[in-house]
Amino acid sequence: MALSHPWNLTPKDAIALQNQLRSQVIQVDQIRQPRRIAGVDVGFEQSGKVTRAAIAILDFPSLQLIDQAIARIPTQFPYIPGLLSFREVPAILQAIDKLSCVPELLLCDGQGLAHPRRFGLACHLGLLTDIPSIGVAKTRLIGKHEQLPEEKGSWVPLMDRDEIIGAVLRSRSGMKPIYVSIGHRISLDSALNYVLAATTRYKLPETTRAAHHLASVDKSAVTGRPESR
DNA sequence: GCGACAG
DNA sequence: ATCTTGTCGC
Numbered sequence: 001m002a003l004s005h006p007w008n009l010t011p012k013d014a015i016a017l018q019n020q021l022r023s024q025v026i027q028v029d030q031i032r033q034p035r036r037i038a039g040v041d042v043g044f045e046q047s048g049k050v051t052r053a054a055i056a057i058l059d060f061p062s063l064q065l066i067d068q069a070i071a072r073i074p075t076q077f078p079y080i081p082g083l084l085s086f087r088e089v090p091a092i093l094q095a096i097d098k099l100s101c102v103p104e105l106l107l108c109d110g111q112g113l114a115h116p117r118r119f120g121l122a123c124h125l126g127l128l129t130d131i132p133s134i135g136v137a138k139t140r141l142i143g144k145h146e147q148l149p150e151e152k153g154s155w156v157p158l159m160d161r162d163e164i165i166g167a168v169l170r171s172r173s174g175m176k177p178i179y180v181s182i183g184h185r186i187s188l189d190s191a192l193n194y195v196l197a198a199t200t201r202y203k204l205p206e207t208t209r210a211a212h213h214l215a216s217v218d219k220s221a222v223t224g225r226p227e228s229r
Numbered sequence: 230g231c232g233a234c235a236g
Numbered sequence: 237a238t239c240t241t242g243t244c245g246c
Contacts, residue, residue, distance in 0.1 A: 042236070043236085044237050048238080081234040084236055085235095088236070121236085141234070142234085
């Protein structure tokens, strides 16, 4: 009988591992002006049996696509709030290996420090690859915050008790905000600047959109069904 | 015990 | 995340 996941970890083990690795996360800038920024997107196929990771590298600051890759592997871990990285990281690492160039900054689809144990997907991926990373989530996992202005670019700190764990950013006027947090080797201030610099006319940064688009195009090729626009 | 809960 | 057409609003 196959193991439920190659991490060979139970949820309790996964939580213990997060608590062990969290101290290694670097919360200050250890990044030089990046030329290649990557967007990561993970999706599921065949009723969740297959995990698909898509990654797109854009030139910065022009945001022109310069490389991309996709990886599909059997799903190895269930979705459990707080343990998302154990489900998505394996496929993402494989996709990164397929790239022809190395990204200098990763914009992850999920939380970084804005996590119960301060070790969300962005922290985990940043630590494993040693590449500066940022968590960019569409919805909140934990934390509270004040109301934020409707104007694009405004933001308010995301708090957990008396601790700043991230920022709630209005990336598009009049739209629901996104949740930005430190992943690894970057400060929250820089993270916000890069996310805004990578965002043009949509709510999500172009990196994330490019990865998402790549996945949908690739899926349509496999499905034989036209992609939607 | 009762909610909340990234993708 | 995923299953899915039309519809509301700038």
